Amino acid sequence: GAGVSQSPSNKVTEKGKDVELRCDPISGHTALYWYRQSLGQGLEFLIYFQGNSAPDKSGLPSDRFSAERTGGSVSTLTIQRTQQEDSAVYLCASSLELGGEQYFGPGTRLTVT
Amino acid sequence: GENVEQHPSTLSVQEGDSAVIKCTYSDSASNYFPWYKQELGKRPQLIIDIRSNVGEKKDQRIAVTLNKTAKHFSLHITETQPEDSAVYFCAASFSGGYNKLIFGAGTRLAVHP
Numbered sequence: 001g002a003g004v005s006q007s008p009s010n011k012v013t014e015k016g017k018d019v020e021l022r023c024d025p026i027s028g029h030t031a032l033y034w035y036r037q038s039l040g041q042g043l044e045f046l047i048y049f050q051g052n053s054a055p056d057k058s059g060l061p062s063d064r065f066s067a068e069r070t071g072g073s074v075s076t077l078t079i080q081r082t083q084q085e086d087s088a089v090y091l092c093a094s095s096l097e098l099g100g101e102q103y104f105g106p107g108t109r110l111t112v113t
Numbered sequence: 114g115e116n117v118e119q120h121p122s123t124l125s126v127q128e129g130d131s132a133v134i135k136c137t138y139s140d141s142a143s144n145y146f147p148w149y150k151q152e153l154g155k156r157p158q159l160i161i162d163i164r165s166n167v168g169e170k171k172d173q174r175i176a177v178t179l180n181k182t183a184k185h186f187s188l189h190i191t192e193t194q195p196e197d198s199a200v201y202f203c204a205a206s207f208s209g210g211y212n213k214l215i216f217g218a219g220t221r222l223a224v225h226p
Contacts, residue, residue, distance in 0.1 A: 035216075041218065043157065043204075104158070106155075
């Protein structure tokens with residue numbers, strides 16, 4: 001079956017612009033997670049959803065970052081007024097239930113110029 | 114705070130040798146410890162995981178050990194092959210459950226023929 005998909009695969013934006021990153025989890029997966037991976041670094045947890053609810057937003061780097069999930073499926077990560085330090089690969093993962101094996105998407109490579 | 118330390122950051126072995134990667138975590142309530150393999154330009158993929166009620170788990174050439182008292186866990190790869198070359202990430206669950214994974218910084222493993 002289809003895995004986790006993300007779009008766009010690459011995004012180049014100018015500093016100060018807003019961007020939206022999309023994640024389509026595996027069908028039926030109730031939990032969804034967003035991570036950020038800077039070049040050569042580990043995975044930084046940003047936020048997770050259980051259904052449409054995000055109980056823990058503590059990982060979001062600043063108030064410029066927000067995320068939502070609708071219909072228990074697609075999630076959107078929005079970064080407002082992008083900064084150069086936002087440049088990274090943004091990875092989405094989903095799991096059948098909270099705490100289950102996480103399956104990662106291919107990521108969105110964001111470059112802020 | 115929530116922290117996972119991973120060592121070494123790079124590891125170079127000859128084909129056929131064993132490789133060991135070690136991680137320590139800060140939260141004694143952590144109870145889920147997965148390991149991910151990330152090949153260059155690809156998404157992380159789960160290779161093995163262990164839960165806190167188990168001390169050791171094996172899957173063919175891969176094994177993971179967990180010492181809850183010392184708060185550390187290790188990945189062991191035996192009879193390494195060139196295709197094992199990748200970046201390996203350990204992770205530990207936080208927030209009292211499986212809700213959030215905190216990842217180590219990664220180990221770049223190179224297996225030389």
